């Protein structure tokens with residue numbers, strides 16, 4: 001997020017599936033003026049109990065602002081769009097030009113023409129753009145933040161960026177281009193892979209998890225899958241796989257908060273993610289692409305989360321959309337399937353970096369014995385890195401060679417206590433007593449007689465010299481102990497009453 005990044009393009013050895021004339025790489029990102037260490041310290045903090053994410057200040061295209069993309073007329077460009085940002089998804093749209101989406105996350109799809117692309121952090125979209133057969137007009141190429149992901153919209157936030165498709169470098173650059181709605185973006189659920197890979201039917205292994213954002217006893221707002229937030233183990237999971245021998249397929253050795261699921265070779269895995277949070281989450285899986293079987297609609301905040309119900313009749317697409325980062329709507333759910341055909345240790349996590357910091361991750365240990373077979377000899381750099389970082393490379397999640405002994409593992413802090421603690425009861429009792437005393441005091445004061453009432457009325461009506469009353473009323477006030485009677489207030493506004501000020 002702080003800018004140490006570049007684009008890594010893997011060419012198809014068989015050549016690109018669609019014809020084009022020229023290729024451009026167009027990364028987009030959000031931009032925070034402060035660096036991550038400072039932002040994350042303020043974010044994961046008891047003084048931010050709601051877990052409000054830091055808000056970026058700006059949007060970038062091609063790592064800058066106001067890009068001029070010089071084009072040739074009547075040319076087909078392959079634009080590789082990558083959201084390299086850490087948090088906010090973006091809408092992309094152009095004046096009088098269309099995107100022809102041909103691939104997402106490295107998966108070719110049947111051509112889809114759209115005027116608007118929605119791209120979350122971690123997603124990649126390949127689109128063909130045909131330039132016009134003219135050379136005298138330039139066009140705006142817009143990017144806009146998905147403001148629904150922001151808790152607040154500060155005044156200084158730049159919500160969109162204007163870039164230009166430049167046919168003539170001497171011609172004017174137009175003003176920004178407006179759209180009426182952001183609802184018309186291409187829905188990636190309906191993208192049909194060019195491979196026509198059929199639906200994986202009848203999953204062998206169903207993993208159901210629920211996303212929850214909640215506070216632990218340190219007051220920090222964490223992200224959970226069910227009741228566990230991800231915390232990195234003392235020993236990297238891959239090291240535990242490689243040093244645990246026959247025990248490598250036992251989930252327990254990977255620790256309590258590593259959120260490990262063991263996958264068997266060749267099985268069809270279905271992940272059902274229920275989102276009990278109101279925010280959107282772009283979920284990303286390493287080592288695989290997955291099929292999006294079902295995605296629930298957006299549920300407005302005022303309604304309860306809608307979890308997946310296996311009893312609802314539903315027919316998945318014949319050729320489901322495939323990619324490695326799917327966006328899940330707030331308070332909704334989605335179902336993903338993949339085949340466990342790639343042994344490895346694979347992270348499944350939200351691609352919003354803030355949510356990953358909060359612990360929104362699962363680790364799949366896929367076919368651990370195959371990993372031992374194929375990868376038993378890691379490179380020197382692996383061991384060097386671990387040594388430099390003082391990270392142990394053997395043992396269970398706690399670094400113990402007795403693999404069932406997890407003493408010393410990294411675990412989440414205690415839950416916030418449910419209900420009242422002793423301190424809470426004390427505070428409640430004292431608050432009640434103070435409240436009762438306060439009401440009683442008002443009652444006693446309100447029922448009390450007002451001394452010298454007739455004289456005071458006369459004074460108000462100008463029928464009495466104030467001195468004669470003041471002598472009296474001071475004496476009265478001392479008796480009742482009250483120094484704040486309404487009558488005296490009236491007197492203090494009287495020029496002749498300065499002599500009682502010190503008493504007030």
Ligand SMILES: [Cu+2]
Pocket residue numbers: 280281282350351352355356360
């Ligand atoms: Cu998230």
